[in-house]
Every structure is written in structure tokens, then in C-alpha cells.
Amino acid sequence: MPSNLSDTPSQSTPLAEPAASSKSWLRTDDAVAMLLGFCLIVAAGTVAILGRSTDHSQIALELAKVKAELKSLPSDSVDLASNRKGLLDSQAKLETQLAVAPMKPWLVKPGDWASNPIEAFQKKGKSIAPALLVTFLGILVVFGIGTAIQGSSPVSFAIGFAGVFLLSLVAYLLAGQEVIKHYNLEHALWAVLLGLLISNTIGTPKWLSCATKTEFYIKTGLVLLGAEVLFNKLLALGLPGIFISWIVTPVVLITTYLFGQYILKIPSKSLNLVISADMSVCGVSAAVATAAACKAKKEELSLAIGLSLIFTVIMMVVMPFVIRVSGMGEVIGGAWIGGTVDSTGAVAAAGQLVGDVAKDVAATVKMIQNILIGVVAFGVAVYWVSFVEPREDKKRPSVFEIWRRFPKFTLGFLAVSLLLSYCQSQGAEGKALVSSIVDGATKPIREWLFCLAFVSIGLESNFREYRQMLSQGKPVILYLCGQALNLALSLFMAWLMFEIVFPNAANELMR
Numbered sequence: 001m002p003s004n005l006s007d008t009p010s011q012s013t014p015l016a017e018p019a020a021s022s023k024s025w026l027r028t029d030d031a032v033a034m035l036l037g038f039c040l041i042v043a044a045g046t047v048a049i050l051g052r053s054t055d056h057s058q059i060a061l062e063l064a065k066v067k068a069e070l071k072s073l074p075s076d077s078v079d080l081a082s083n084r085k086g087l088l089d090s091q092a093k094l095e096t097q098l099a100v101a102p103m104k105p106w107l108v109k110p111g112d113w114a115s116n117p118i119e120a121f122q123k124k125g126k127s128i129a130p131a132l133l134v135t136f137l138g139i140l141v142v143f144g145i146g147t148a149i150q151g152s153s154p155v156s157f158a159i160g161f162a163g164v165f166l167l168s169l170v171a172y173l174l175a176g177q178e179v180i181k182h183y184n185l186e187h188a189l190w191a192v193l194l195g196l197l198i199s200n201t202i203g204t205p206k207w208l209s210c211a212t213k214t215e216f217y218i219k220t221g222l223v224l225l226g227a228e229v230l231f232n233k234l235l236a237l238g239l240p241g242i243f244i245s246w247i248v249t250p251v252v253l254i255t256t257y258l259f260g261q262y263i264l265k266i267p268s269k270s271l272n273l274v275i276s277a278d279m280s281v282c283g284v285s286a287a288v289a290t291a292a293a294c295k296a297k298k299e300e301l302s303l304a305i306g307l308s309l310i311f312t313v314i315m316m317v318v319m320p321f322v323i324r325v326s327g328m329g330e331v332i333g334g335a336w337i338g339g340t341v342d343s344t345g346a347v348a349a350a351g352q353l354v355g356d357v358a359k360d361v362a363a364t365v366k367m368i369q370n371i372l373i374g375v376v377a378f379g380v381a382v383y384w385v386s387f388v389e390p391r392e393d394k395k396r397p398s399v400f401e402i403w404r405r406f407p408k409f410t411l412g413f414l415a416v417s418l419l420l421s422y423c424q425s426q427g428a429e430g431k432a433l434v435s436s437i438v439d440g441a442t443k444p445i446r447e448w449l450f451c452l453a454f455v456s457i458g459l460e461s462n463f464r465e466y467r468q469m470l471s472q473g474k475p476v477i478l479y480l481c482g483q484a485l486n487l488a489l490s491l492f493m494a495w496l497m498f499e500i501v502f503p504n505a506a507n508e509l510m511r
Contacts, residue, residue, distance in 0.1 A: 027149060027150045027151055028150075029150075029213075029215045029216045029219050029409070030219060030407065030408040030409040030412075031408070032146045032149050032150055032216070032220075033146075033216060033219035033220040033222075033223055033409045033412065034223055034408070034409055034411070034412035034415075035146075035149075036142055036143070036145075036146050036220050036223075037220050037223030037224050037226075037412055037416065038223075038412070038415075038416070039142075040142065040224065040441065040442060040445060041224070041227060041416060041419075041420075041437060041442060043441075044103060044436070044437045044440065044441035044442060045433060045436075045437050047102050047103055047441075048100060048101065048102065048103075048433060048436035048437060048440060048441075049433070050102075051100045051101075051102035052100055053100065059094055059098050060098060060428050060429050060432075062094055063094040063095065063098060063428045064427075064428060066090050066094060067428070095428070095431070095432065095435070098428065098429070098432035099431075099432040099433075099435035099436045099439070099440075100432075100436055100440075101435075101436045101439055101440025101441070102440070103440050103441045104439065104440040104441070104444070105131060106131050106134040106135065106138075107131070107134075107135050107138070107440075107441060107444040107445060107448075108123070108128045108131040108132055108135055108444070109132075109135075109169075109172045109444070109447070109448065110128075110132075110169065110172045110173045110176055111123060111128075111176055112176045112177075112178065112181060113173075113176055113177060113178065114177075114178040117173060117177075120172075120173055120176050132169075135444075135448065136162075136165055139161075139165070139445065139448060139449075139452075140158060140161050140162075140165075143157070143161065143213075143216070143217075143220075144157055144158055144161075146216065146220075147213075152210075153210070156207070156210040157210050157211050158211075159207055159210065159211075160207055160208045160209065160210035160211030160212070161211040162211075163205075163207070163208045163211065164208065164211045164212060164452055164455050164456060164459075165452065167191070167194050167195065167198075167455045168187075168191060168448065168451040168452050168454075168455050170190070170194060171187045171188075171190040171191035171194055171451055171454070171455065172187045172451065174187070174190040175187035175189075175190055183313070183317075184313050184316050184317065184346070184349065185313060186309070186313075186343075186346070187451055187454075188284075188305075188309055188343075188450065188451070188454045189309045189310075189313070191451050191454035191455045191458065192302070192305070192306060192309070192454050192455075192457055192458040193458065194455060194458060195454070195455045195456065195457060195458015195459040195460075195461070196458040196461055196463070197458075198458070198459060199458060199459050199460065199461060199462060200461075200462065200463050204459045204460070208459065209459070211456075212455075212456040212459045212460055213456060214298065214301075214453050214456040214457050214460060215288070215292070217449045217450070217452045217453040217456060218284070218288050218449065218450065218453040219288070219407075219409040220449055221445075221446045221449035221450050221453065222285055222288065222289070222373070222409060222410070222412075222413050223409055223412040223413055223416060224416070224442040224443075224445060224446040224449070225285065225370070225413060225446055226412065226413040226414065226415070226416030226417040226420070227416050227417070227420050227434070227437060227438050227442045227443075228367070228438055228442075228443060228446075229367050229370045229371060229413075229417050230367075230417060230420055230421045230424055230434070231371070231417060231418065231421040232421055232424060232425065239497075239502065240335070240497035240498055240501070240502045241335070241364060241365050241368045242368060243493060243497050243501075244335050244338070244339050244365055244368075244490060244493045244494055244497060245338075245339060245365055245366075245368040245369040245371075245372070246368070246369075246372065247493065248339060248486070248489045248490050248493050249280055249281055249339075249369055249372055250372075250376075251489065252276075252279075252280040252482060252485055252486045252489060253276050253277060253280040253281065253376070255482075255485060256275075256276040256279065256280060256478065256481070256482035256485065257272055257273055257276040259478070259481060259482070260272035260275070260276065260474075260478045264474045264477060264478055265474075266474050266475070266478060268300060269294075269388055270291070270294045270295065270296035270297070270300055271296065271297075271300040271303070271304070271475065272478065273290055273294050273296070273380065274287050274290050274291050274294070274296045274300055274301055274304045275287075275303075275304045275307065275475055275478055275479055275482070276478070276482060277289075277290035277376055277380070278290075278304040278305065278307070278308050278342065279307075279308065279342065279479055279482045279483055279486065280482065280486055281369060281370075281372055281373065281376055282342060282343075282366065282369055282370050282372075282373065283305075283308045283312070283342030283343050284305055284308065284342070284343070284450070285370065285373055286372075286373055286376060287301060287304045287305055287308070288301065289373050289374070289376065289377040289380075289407050289409075289410055290376060290377060290380050291304075292377070292407035292409075293377045293378075293380040293381040293384060293406065293407050294380055294381075294384045294388070295384075298457070298460050298461065299461055299462065301457070302457045302458075302460075302461040303475060304475075305454075305457065307475065307476065307479045308342045308343075308479075309343075311342075311479065311483060312341060312342045312343050312346045313346075315340065315341050315346075315350070315483075316341065316346050316349060316350045316353075319333075319336070319337055319340070319341065319350055320333075320337075320350055320351075320353035320354045323336070323337075323354050323358070324354065328495075330354055330355045330357040330358040330361070331357060331358070331361055331498050332491075332494045332495055332498050332499070333354050333358050334351050334354065334355075334357065334358035334359065334360070334361030334362040334365070335361050335362070335365050335490075335494035335497070335498065336487075336490055336491050336494050337350045337351050337354070337358065337362040337365075338351070338361065338362035338363065338364065338365025338366040338369070339365055339366075339369065339486070339490035339493070339494065340483070340486050340487050340490050341362075341366075347362045347363055347366045348362065348363050350362065351363060371417070373410055373413060374410035374411065374413060374414050377406065377407045377410045378406055378410075381406040381407070420434050420437070420438075
């Protein structure tokens with residue numbers, strides 16, 4: 001057996017190939033993804049500002065007064081609880097009025113349904129078909145332009161995109177069915193399965209392949225994700241959250257990778273690293289960034305994501321049950337969920353099953369952990385070109401070599417996060433603008449892009465590759481052992497931070 005599966009003959013290509021020149025780099029997925037991401041954010045912000053009501057300033061003043069009253073409430077007031085609740089309700093109402101989102105009604109996806117799929121296309125008694133058409137055309141135009149910038153035919157892309165979008169629509173439809181939703185079988189799983197069904201039976205048609213742009217969709221989605229991963233999240237939990245997210249994660253990542261290399265002896269180092277990053281950092285996002293840095297094959301990325309999706313579903317159900325039965329509390333339980341469950345959406349859902357406080361803590365810990373995406377990608381790029389790839393001259397790689405390998409779209413992710421973090425720090429109006437941009441535009445677009453990427457992964461994957469990688473069950477063993485270590489260390493760190501080192505932090509969060 002070869003020392004690395006990437007050395008075996010295969011039609012698969014690495015996820016990241018260094019560009020030959022600066023001119024050609026401007027046409028790569030990384031460059032165009034950052035361009036499209038920034039354009040979408042600017043467009044969403046512009047529409048939100050232009051869509052403000054005439055009494056916008058008055059609403060902002062009223063909100064400032066309510067916040068001032070909340071701060072001035074006496075701690076010994078008998079009516080403190082009722083007064084505080086009333087003011088919080090007023091604050092929430094005013095913030096909703098302030099955060100206008102004109103694009104939100106036109107960026108939709110199918111909803112929930114029980115026995116009749118048509119129910120999924122109804123919202124408050126009205127059909128969402130026109131909005132779905134706008135969603136389809138909007139994403140098509142944006143990525144059609146991106147495809148043209150890359151030098152490909154936008155017409156061929158448009159034809160294939162219709163098919164990929166339809167499969168994504170079906171994935172959302174399946175995930176919304178009442179029974180399926182009860183078991184938390186999310187749209188990502190159905191998207192991959194639908195793609196695999198086609199690619200491994202009739203084969204992916206050539207016209208459809210023109211729009212199976214896995215990296216392009218997911219990299220643009222990750223740039224948009226930066227709008228949701230704001231640095232103010234670091235302040236929400238302070239040092240306890242940072243210790244849980246930034247100490248445990250690299251320890252688990254490195255330990256799992258070494259375990260895979262020296263104990264399990266997994267033939268493909270890139271597969272080993274992608275699975276380790278997927279499991280330890282934050283699921284799909286980290287897997288894509290890591291795969292780009294180490295030039296993993298698409299089948300390796302697909303396998304890592306598949307393992308993540310399967311075990312995420314299991315952990316979403318089991319962990320809340322364990323937390324409730326053990327009585328460990330919402331704060332520690334939420335931190336444990338946030339540090340171990342891969343998907344951000346799954347983290348919020350699992351936390352909600354424990355309680356509102358657990359949901360907030362879990363989501364915040366996961367967001368802090370997500371900030372590591374760029375750091376991990378850079379570290380992998382340095383390690384890979386320095387120690388893994390054979391070099392005839394045996395010299396240390398130049399800084400330029402590392403820069404060429406580094407997945408640069410993560411810089412877009414960080415830039416967007418910094419920009420919107422600054423906006424949110426500018427008082428009530430800044431927070432309202434960020435809410436308008438994220439909830440009203442970038443988040444629904446990002447969700448669609450991830451679903452399109454999952455469909456593309458399935459369409460580009462082949463079971464024969466999976467059989468080779470899973471022949472001895474080593475990837476599954478790697479994931480299980482790594483996740484077991486992650487669960488143990490995250491729980492210990494959550495207990496240590498919130499019970500021993502910072503006991504008052506938990507009390508503050510419970511208020």
C-alpha cells in the first residue's frame with residue numbers, strides 16, 4: 001500500500017493548487033469568493049440603510065433610554081424582576097424595529113411539513129414560490145458573474161446551476177418533514193446523499209458538472225460566515241470561553257493527528273488531518289480550510305464531512321440527555337456541547353434541548369472556536385510544506401511557498417468578522433445594521449451556499465474511493481477516538497473554568 005493515498009492513480013484532484021501568477025490567482029476560487037462575499041455584504045448593508053423608516057432616529061433614542069433604565073435599576077428593588085422583564089421586552093421590540101431587513105422576505109427556503117409537501121411552500125397562508133424564484137435568480141446572477149470572472153461559460157453554469165439548486169431544494173424539503181426533523185436529520189445529510197445517489201448510479205451528467213463548484217460555494221459561504229462570528233463573542237464568556245475553545249481544540253487536533261499517523265497508521269496524511277480538524281475545530285468549515293491547505297482529495301473531504309454529519313446527529317440527541325440526567329447544569333453542559341458538537345446549527349439545537357442558558361453558552365463557545373479556522377489553516381499550510389511534502393533540495397520552504405499554499409479565503413473570513421465587529425461596537429444603530437445584514441441577507445445566502453456545496457460534494461464523489469479509504473475502518477476509529485478525547489477534555493475544562501477557576505462567571509450567565 002502506498003504511503004499516501006494521494007499518490008495513487010485517481011481522477012480526483014487536490015482541493016488547492018497554487019496559482020502560477022498573480023494574474024491567474026485573481027481568478028481562483030479564493031479571490032473571487034472574497035470579492036463576491038464583500039460585494040454581498042456591502043449590498044445588504046446599503047439596502048438595509050436605504051430601507052430605514054422615517055422614524056429610525058426616534059426609535060434609536062427610545063432604545064437608548066430603555067437601556068439606560070435597565071442599567072439604573074436598583075439591585076434591592078422589590079419589583080426588580082417585573083420591571084426588568086418589561087424593559088427587556090421593550091428593548092427587544094425596539095431592536096426589531098430598528099433592524100430593518102428588506103431583503104429577508106426574498107431570501108427563503110422550504111419550511112416544515114407533515115403529510116403534504118406543498119405545506120413547505122406556504123408561509124402564513126401565502127406562497128413562497130415567488131420569493132424562492134428570486135432567491136434562485138439572485139444566487140445564479142452572483143455566481144454567474146463569478147464564473148465569468150474565472151473565465152468559464154456563465155451560460156453552461158446557469159444550466160447546471162438549475163439542477164444543483166433543484167437538488168438543494170429537495171434536500172431542504174426532506175429535512176423539513178415532521179418525522180425526519182424530529183430525528184435531526186438535517187438538510188446537509190440529504191444534500192450529500194442526493195448527490196451520491198446520482199453520481200454512483202447514472203453518473204453526474206456533464207451539463208450538471210458545470211455547476212458542481214464545491215470549493216467556490218463553500219469558500220464564499222465561509223467569507224459570509226465571518227459576519228456571524230464576531231469578536232465581541234469573546235467578551236460574552238471571557239476567559240472561560242477562550243480556555244475551553246482555544247486550549248482544548250489544538251490539543252485534540254494535534255493528538256488525534258499523531259494517533260492516526262503513529263498508532264492507526266492511516267495511509268493518507270491529508271485524510272488524517274482533515275478528519276482531525278473537522279472533528280476538533282468546527283466541522284465542515286475547518287475541514288474545507290484544512291483540506292485546501294494540505295491539498296486533500298475531494299473524496300477525503302467528502303468522507304470527513306460525512307463522518308461529521310453522522311456523529312453530529314448522534315451527539316445532538318445523546319449529549320442533552322446525558323446533561324439532564326447527570327444534573328451538571330446548563331452552563332457547564334452548554335460549554336461542553338459548544339466545544340464538541342461540530343455544526344454551529346446543531347450546537348444551538350442541542351443546547352436548546354437543555355435550556356435557554358445552555359443554548360446561549362453553547363453557541364458562544366462554538367463561535368469563539370470558529371475564530372480558529374484561519375489560525376488552523378495557516379498552521380497546516382506551514383506544517384505541510386515544511387515537513388510532509390518531499391523536497392529534493394531538502395531546504396526549508398520559503399515564506400512565499402507557504403503563502404501560496406495558505407487558503408486565502410480565510411483572510412476574507414477574518415476581515416469580514418473584524419469589519420462587522422467594529423460596526424456592532426458603534427452603539428444601538430451599529431448593532432441594528434449588523435443584524436440587518438446577517439439575519440436579513442448573509443445568513444440565508446450562506447445556508448443556501450452550504451447546501452449547494454453539499455450537493456456538489458455528493459455529485460463529485462465515488463463510492464469506490466470510499467471503499468479504499470474505509471477498507472480497514474481506520475477513519476471511523478480515528479473519528480471515534482478523537483471525539484472521545486474531545487468530549488473528555490472539553491467537559492473537564494468546562495468544569496474547571498466554571499466551577500473552580502471562574503465560579504462567578506457561571507452565576508453571571510445564569511442571571
